[in-house]
Amino acid sequence: MGPSLQANEWVDKYGDILYNYTLKRVSDKGLAEDIVQDTFLSAWKSRETYKSDASEKTWLFAICKNKIIDHYRKKSTSNVQYAEIDTTSHFFDEAEHWTREDQPNEWGINYHQPVETKEFYGILDYCKKKLQELQHSVFVMKYMDDLSAEEICKVLNISSSNYWVLIHRAKLQLRKCLELNWINS
Amino acid sequence: MSLLNISCKQATYLISKKEQRKIGLFDRLTLRLHLGICSLCRRFEKQTGFIIKQAKHTHTEEKLSEEVKEKIVGSISKL
Numbered sequence A: 001m002g003p004s005l006q007a008n009e010w011v012d013k014y015g016d017i018l019y020n021y022t023l024k025r026v027s028d029k030g031l032a033e034d035i036v037q038d039t040f041l042s043a044w045k046s047r048e049t050y051k052s053d054a055s056e057k058t059w060l061f062a063i064c065k066n067k068i069i070d071h072y073r074k075k076s077t078s079n080v081q082y083a084e085i086d087t088t089s090h091f092f093d094e095a096e097h098w099t100r101e102d103q104p105n106e107w108g109i110n111y112h113q114p115v116e117t118k119e120f121y122g123i124l125d126y127c128k129k130k131l132q133e134l135q136h137s138v139f140v141m142k143y144m145d146d147l148s149a150e151e152i153c154k155v156l157n158i159s160s161s162n163y164w165v166l167i168h169r170a171k172l173q174l175r176k177c178l179e180l181n182w183i184n185s
Numbered sequence B: 001m002s003l004l005n006i007s008c009k010q011a012t013y014l015i016s017k018k019e020q021r022k023i024g025l026f027d028r029l030t031l032r033l034h035l036g037i038c039s040l041c042r043r044f045e046k047q048t049g050f051i052i053k054q055a056k057h058t059h060t061e062e063k064l065s066e067e068v069k070e071k072i073v074g075s076i077s078k079l
């Protein structure tokens, strides 16, 4: 098989799934495209060394995951400053009680029953993308990719207290966003 | 007594720590006391627990455009 034919086949077979995977982990389409392109380029360069005991798909995903982590890491120098910006101060009043505006209201659903409608997933994705970038990264690494708090702090170059603040803010905002756009709509 | 009293803001922090099993005994106790009297924070715990469980599943399907695919194949053949 000629090289460009093989490249064509690869991109056809794995392009969309890698793109989907990446798009859920970074908040921007152009960036996701760049990461997928980088993944294919790196894979192509190292295809001689690729051992066939792992499937081709697993191997490409491993490269892609590393590219995403690299992206998070690259941004890490500015992360400490970003971690300080409070986007959730309106949730609580001076006595640190919930404000009427932002308090959790009853959703009237069974919280143990997974919701699997297309509508719900669309809104959840929308709400995730509305998170501040660093909150988004922390949320994705923790709850989509199951990284430990320690690993996340290392990759993003943030302190453990930054981590808890970011998790806290991400949850406050996701909850509020879902209530507004899913429950109340 | 005030030592055991925590605010809703503190309670919601502790809910996250509890969910990730990073909560100490004392915090666990103060959180339990707070949740006993605060229905808003109880709701927060249930709702965020629900969100976390849903976080991994997603049905959104997006496709790479043909132009991008061609661009990628093009850049591979230039290697």
Ligand SMILES: [Zn+2]
Binding pocket: B007, B008, B009, B011, B034, B038, B040, B041
């Ligand atoms: Zn409370």
